[in-house]
Amino acid sequence: LWDQAALQFQEVQRQHPFSEWAQRSMLMAAYAQYRSKDYAEAVASSESYLALHPGGEGAAYAYYLIGISHFDQILDVGREQSRSELALAALSEVVRRYPTSEYARDASLKVDMVRDQLAGKEMEIGRFYLRRSNYLAAINRFKRVVDEFQTTTHAPEAMHRLVEAYISIGLYGEAQSIAAVLGYNYPGSKWYQDSYRLMTSRDIPIMEYARNAE
Numbered sequence: 371l372w373d374q375a376a377l378q379f380q381e382v383q384r385q386h387p388f389s390e391w392a393q394r395s396m397l398m399a400a401y402a403q404y405r406s407k408d409y410a411e412a413v414a415s416s417e418s419y420l421a422l423h424p425g426g427e428g429a430a431y432a433y434y435l436i437g438i439s440h441f442d443q444i445l446d447v448g449r450e451q452s453r454s455e456l457a458l459a460a461l462s463e464v465v466r467r468y469p470t471s472e473y474a475r476d477a478s479l480k481v482d483m484v485r486d487q488l489a490g491k492e493m494e495i496g497r498f499y500l501r502r503s504n505y506l507a508a509i510n511r512f513k514r515v516v517d518e519f520q521t522t523t524h525a526p527e528a529m530h531r532l533v534e535a536y537i538s539i540g541l542y543g544e545a546q547s548i549a550a551v552l553g554y555n556y557p558g559s560k561w562y563q564d565s566y567r568l569m570t571s572r573d574i575p576i577m578e579y580a581r582n583a584e
Contacts, residue, residue: 393419397428400435409439430468434477437461441480444487451491458484482521489519489528496531505535516548526552530561533568542574550577 400415416432416439423429437460443453461484464477496511512535515528529552536545549565553576556562569576 393423393426393428396422397431397435400432404435404439407442409443412436412439430464430471430473433460433463433467434473437464437477437480441484444484451488454484454487454491458488485519486522486524489515489522489524492519493524493528493531496528500531500535503538505539509535526556526559526561529556530565533565537568537572537574542572545569546574546577553577 396415396419400412400419403409403412403415413436416435419426419432420429426432437457440453440457440460444451444457458481461477461481464471464473465481468474492511492515496508496515499505499508499511509532512528512532515522515524516532519525519528529548532548533545533552536542536548546569549562549569552559552562552565566576
């Protein structure tokens with residue numbers, strides 16, 4: 371049904387290429403392709419609309435369709451995350467360019483979900499390196515979560531894992547600093563409690579304003 375609808379909308383574009391209905395038909399074709407799960411064509415149709423009508427009244431919806439087409443293809447966190455990056459880019463454009471549009475709220479929610487997904491992938495790789503004592507590689511992954519995805523659910527664990535990694539290579543000052551930030555922002559979390567126990571077991575002093583785990 372939806373694939374037939376897409377063909378009909380494309381026929382409108384072919385027969386009336388310079389009419390206002392041609393613009394609308396491009397978006398309706400993209401929507402029909404999205405509903406039929408022909409995501410590649412939905413993205414291509416939406417991108418064609420933006421190329422031809424960058425200031426068109428349907429531009430926000432075109433970006434939104436691109437975003438949700440990629441979003442619906444995001445796999446579990448154990449897989450490669452290029453689709454997540456594409457979804458994040460398009461959905462962020464909706465929020466940035468069209469913050470008052472009817473699509474902005476849902477796009478913003480999906481941006482948060484995608485960011486959590488990307489942070490989860492970084493955590494998975496970081497834990498892999500940490501288990502194999504590749505501490506510098508692990509630190510790079512956990513630092514990315516702390517620096518770029520600090521509002522996600524993975525931030526507290528990333529800080530704790532940094533504490534673990536820094537202690538493992540003898541960088542106690544760095545471990546103290548991260549533990550202090552963890553204690554300040556997440557004083558009641560299990561991750562701060564784990565960091566607190568780890569540091570006290572190694573006789574590493576806890577910085578003054580981070581004493582909340584006992």
